[in-house]
Amino acid sequence: MTATASPLSVHDVHKTYAGRKVLADISFSLVPGEIFGLIGLNGAGKTTLIKIILDLINAQQGDAKIFGAKSTNLQARSQLSYLPEKFQPSRYLKGMEYLDLALSYYRKKLDKNEAQEKAAKLDLDPKVLALRVGGYSKGVGQKLGLLGAFMVDASLLILDEPMSGLDPSARIKLKNMLLDQKKQGKTIFFSSHILSDIDEICDRIGVIHEGKLFFIGTPQAFKANYQETSLEKAFLNSIEGTDVASH
Ligand code: ADP
DSSP states (O other), X not given: OOOOOOSOEEEEEEEEETTEEEEEEEEEEOOTTOEEEEEOOTTSSHHHHHHHHTTSSOOSEEEEEETTEETTSHHHHTTEEEEOSSOOOOTTXXXXXXXXXXXXXXXXXXXXXXXXXXHHHTTXXXXXXXXXXXXXXHHHHHHHHHHHHHHTOOSEEEEESTTTTOOHHHHHHHHHHHHHHHHTTXXXXXXXXXXXXXXXXXXXXXXXXXXXXXXXXXXHHHHHHTTOSSHXXXXXXXXXXXXXXXX
């Protein structure tokens, strides 16, 4: 028998918008239980890649598989939970109602006590869950989205810029939560501009520039390639020194 299927594998994905290539030849696969960080400048292609994985848009070529099944298959996607870059639930829903709705998509029942416990772990005042989303600040809204993504309890988490809008205290809590999820055997794939966070918690990273994934490996190996101790500096060196778009 084959070994356990990869939680997420992407094979030879190409995407063009109006004749312009925004993703070319993207292939990688995740190891169960790892935290994988995707880094790149604005416009590098991160969100486009995530949208293809989620079947929100089509690729011209290539495919993505969730635990071995094509991600275009609804059943396959039921094993993942996703937080978009711009998370905006209906402003008329109360926080708890949003969670109830999010879990219902996965045919799961909301445990309100669990929601309150997990909210506190994310630095989200549980009392806020009784209020309408319309009155939330950006950071509180982001924490609600994260709470929903965690409560779904899926085996694969895909988070697009999950740290955005969070203050340093909430970011630390989120990192702990991600490490906790990893301990429970979940696999996490996320994008972030906060490279120190990526360096701190990711087992591996993928570095994307102008639609090409030109590095996959440990943050340590990436820093060593550029003889830097900070991931940020190594990243800047990598995109200055390599005209990856011409390969
Ligand atoms: P990132 O998430 O890394 O910031 P994106 O995946 O959002 O990058 O964008 C990659 C490239 O694709 C950018 O040049 C962006 O302008 C372009 N792009 C994204 N969505 C569309 C769209 N719907 N139509 C045309 N071009 C798009």
